[in-house]
Amino acid sequence: MTYVPVSAEETHILAVIALTGQTLYYADANLSMSDGKYYEGRLEVGNLSRAFSSWTEPKQRQSTLTMTLKDNDGTIRDLIDTYTWGTHMVSIYVGRGRNLADYILDFEGIIKFPGGISYDNHRVTVRLRDARDRDKVTLPGNKFLTADYPNLEEKKIGNPIPVVYGDWSDTAIPAACTDTTVNEFTIADHAIKSIVQVYKNGSPVAHTNEDLAAATFRIAAYAPGTDVVTVKCQGKTDSGILITHPVHILYDIQTVLLGIDTGDIDTDSYNDLEDELLEFTARRVINSDSSSDALIEELAIECGFDLTVENGLYTVTSRMPRIAYDTLYDETNVKADSMAVDYDPEGLYANYLEGNYAWDPANEIYLSQTIAENIDQQAEVGAVSRTINYNWLYTEADVLTTLGRMILLYSIEIRVVRFTGLGEAILEQIGNRVGLTFANFTERPLLLRETGKNFKRRSCDLSGYDVLSFAYPGYWTGDDAPNWDDATEAQRASQGFCTDDNGCAKVGDNTSKKSHWW
Amino acid sequence: MSNVRFLYSMKFDTATIYSSSEIAGLPDDNAVQEFVAKKWRTTGKGTVETPEWIKFYVGSTAKKITMLAIFGHNLTSGAVVKLQAYSSDAWSVPPAYESAALTWNAQAMVLFLDQTYTWWRIIIADPNNTDGYIELGRICAGEFYEPSVNITENVKMSLVDPSQLEEADGGQGYSIEKTKYRMYGVQFSDISPAQQEELEAMFRAVGTTRPLVFALDPDAYPEAQTIYGKFKGGSLDRALKTLSYGDCALTIEEKVA
Numbered sequence: 001m002t003y004v005p006v007s008a009e010e011t012h013i014l015a016v017i018a019l020t021g022q023t024l025y026y027a028d029a030n031l032s033m034s035d036g037k038y039y040e041g042r043l044e045v046g047n048l049s050r051a052f053s054s055w056t057e058p059k060q061r062q063s064t065l066t067m068t069l070k071d072n073d074g075t076i077r078d079l080i081d082t083y084t085w086g087t088h089m090v091s092i093y094v095g096r097g098r099n100l101a102d103y104i105l106d107f108e109g110i111i112k113f114p115g116g117i118s119y120d121n122h123r124v125t126v127r128l129r130d131a132r133d134r135d136k137v138t139l140p141g142n143k144f145l146t147a148d149y150p151n152l153e154e155k156k157i158g159n160p161i162p163v164v165y166g167d168w169s170d171t172a173i174p175a176a177c178t179d180t181t182v183n184e185f186t187i188a189d190h191a192i193k194s195i196v197q198v199y200k201n202g203s204p205v206a207h208t209n210e211d212l213a214a215a216t217f218r219i220a221a222y223a224p225g226t227d228v229v230t231v232k233c234q235g236k237t238d239s240g241i242l243i244t245h246p247v248h249i250l251y252d253i254q255t256v257l258l259g260i261d262t263g264d265i266d267t268d269s270y271n272d273l274e275d276e277l278l279e280f281t282a283r284r285v286i287n288s289d290s291s292s293d294a295l296i297e298e299l300a301i302e303c304g305f306d307l308t309v310e311n312g313l314y315t316v317t318s319r320m321p322r323i324a325y326d327t328l329y330d331e332t333n334v335k336a337d338s339m340a341v342d343y344d345p346e347g348l349y350a351n352y353l354e355g356n357y358a359w360d361p362a363n364e365i366y367l368s369q370t371i372a373e374n375i376d377q378q379a380e381v382g383a384v385s386r387t388i389n390y391n392w393l394y395t396e397a398d399v400l401t402t403l404g405r406m407i408l409l410y411s412i413e414i415r416v417v418r419f420t421g422l423g424e425a426i427l428e429q430i431g432n433r434v435g436l437t438f439a440n441f442t443e444r445p446l447l448l449r450e451t452g453k454n455f456k457r458r459s460c461d462l463s464g465y466d467v468l469s470f471a472y473p474g475y476w477t478g479d480d481a482p483n484w485d486d487a488t489e490a491q492r493a494s495q496g497f498c499t500d501d502n503g504c505a506k507v508g509d510n511t512s513k514k515s516h517w518w
Numbered sequence: 519m520s521n522v523r524f525l526y527s528m529k530f531d532t533a534t535i536y537s538s539s540e541i542a543g544l545p546d547d548n549a550v551q552e553f554v555a556k557k558w559r560t561t562g563k564g565t566v567e568t569p570e571w572i573k574f575y576v577g578s579t580a581k582k583i584t585m586l587a588i589f590g591h592n593l594t595s596g597a598v599v600k601l602q603a604y605s606s607d608a609w610s611v612p613p614a615y616e617s618a619a620l621t622w623n624a625q626a627m628v629l630f631l632d633q634t635y636t637w638w639r640i641i642i643a644d645p646n647n648t649d650g651y652i653e654l655g656r657i658c659a660g661e662f663y664e665p666s667v668n669i670t671e672n673v674k675m676s677l678v679d680p681s682q683l684e685e686a687d688g689g690q691g692y693s694i695e696k697t698k699y700r701m702y703g704v705q706f707s708d709i710s711p712a713q714q715e716e717l718e719a720m721f722r723a724v725g726t727t728r729p730l731v732f733a734l735d736p737d738a739y740p741e742a743q744t745i746y747g748k749f750k751g752g753s754l755d756r757a758l759k760t761l762s763y764g765d766c767a768l769t770i771e772e773k774v775a
Contacts, residue, residue: 030555037543331688
């Protein structure tokens, strides 16, 4: 299925609602389509809003869509009474004509439950959420219960059975006594890689009956309610290999813990991100009730990527600033009087970042702290600080790398450019990179953070970070590249320059201080 | 010379329907469903020797048909479409009644006749149809109503384009194209109370919510000026004069989807 918009065409929106035992086909006009289905013209689709979370806060803004079905005759209300609609899948297609080959799947979501349906005498309103709503769970999924562990120590009854990711060889994590008659302890709700050392009240003790598949061990003596047992270990594995890379952890959470089908994941994007994150390692003991969305979002913020659902596939994209773009918008496809620029509307700016890392789950403290700062910016506008708590990354090298990236991104007042795109803008997705030649901008690369599709008008409100706001990572540059004075703004942002000892591409010009590496 | 004709009591709509073929999502029942875009689609395109067909059993009492109109089709200009009738479901050759081939028109194919039967069948052969199938959106058949006094010469015919346009800053337009439709505005002048009552009876039957077929010039342009539509406006207004003779205006908006 493909759809390439042209300036004048018979555009339609189709909605397929998959109820149990009944599939409903609706469109914005009565259509008999190439698939031999009649799409009843009851559909009024409003705006489809999609937005990434803030770069700094673990708040997920889901894709949402409100769909209205004309129902003067009560047919839809009868269907609501007859079938269960909540949590059922809805697919929205956009394209032209009667041939389904000329359509694309633009949104796939589920009907919000509870509270997804409302109606009056004329219309039924159906509120949709993207697939993450369906795939969201509370982790860990199991709890210590006496039904499963008859001799469970009292203080652990009802506690979640931890999920342990990564290498905890250097920091002991809690273990629960699940059989007080034989002093058997359980570390996690899954097989683990190894048990390095067991501690009782902070002192090493020998252990026996090590069972890595069950993540259990025993010790000789234990006083429930008095003693505290912890263990240095290596956590969850995939085919016997310890899972440590952030992308592998994300994949494991999604496919193993959330049960997402591997066919619903854009593995190419995961592989690309894995390459970009290089040797990053992450770890976490999930031992209190946590939303899988929040856990994933924290991982995304710490590692600098975004997670979206595109064409029904979970897709990850790096936040690394790049100058390349796919679609150029100019006066031919930017709606009149629609452009506006805001300086740092999210309040992202910071020139002093403090990173707390190496979480100790036994003592519930961060064991280490480091900083990254932009001293020049501090001298200019004063210190603006922000503290970032790392709950996944734990090595000093990784934390310094990400703090360095964040100080590059945040110690400049990011411009957010908004405009309404026409024509092919209806196909844009968050995370896309677009160019803008309009007003005082020339081929300005933007990283889209929000899109608002207006299907009735076939336009899309686009909001993107002005990528040239950022300092750039260095790129290898040819001998014939222009020097600082001759370079365009885009070239200054993207290419490498020889610098003086102060990092200035032009001696004495602090605005040319572009010597940074991602 | 004929006056304008209205067909608003569709006798095939309540008939039992059979067809040579249909696909699951677009069955033959759709041929008498109100929406033109809700099609009956065959699996083949028919030949003169083995045409596709759709037949209607109107009940044990034979019904008179004086007008047949087909809308929303995908037929090519080479298609051969005929109406047949018989007193039972035994289609001998030749049938009791068989029309000449209907004249092709992209918007409507229309036949006027005067026959009374219980079984009716439309046969279709369109071997050069590149779609590979035959699609009909709406079949209307019944007895037309022809007022004794015709409309005035003051006829307003409009072709409406409901497409939406958004303009870029440079003036370039981006359009959502929609199917164009016709509107006919006609007037009856100085018509008798009896004819007014006939118009009122028709308006009571269909109001502004039920479809009808309107043939503006059944003699000269039976296909080109026949539309499937609904009365537009919320009321049937009459301006009365001496002896209750009066004027009455009607607007019919074509329904193409």
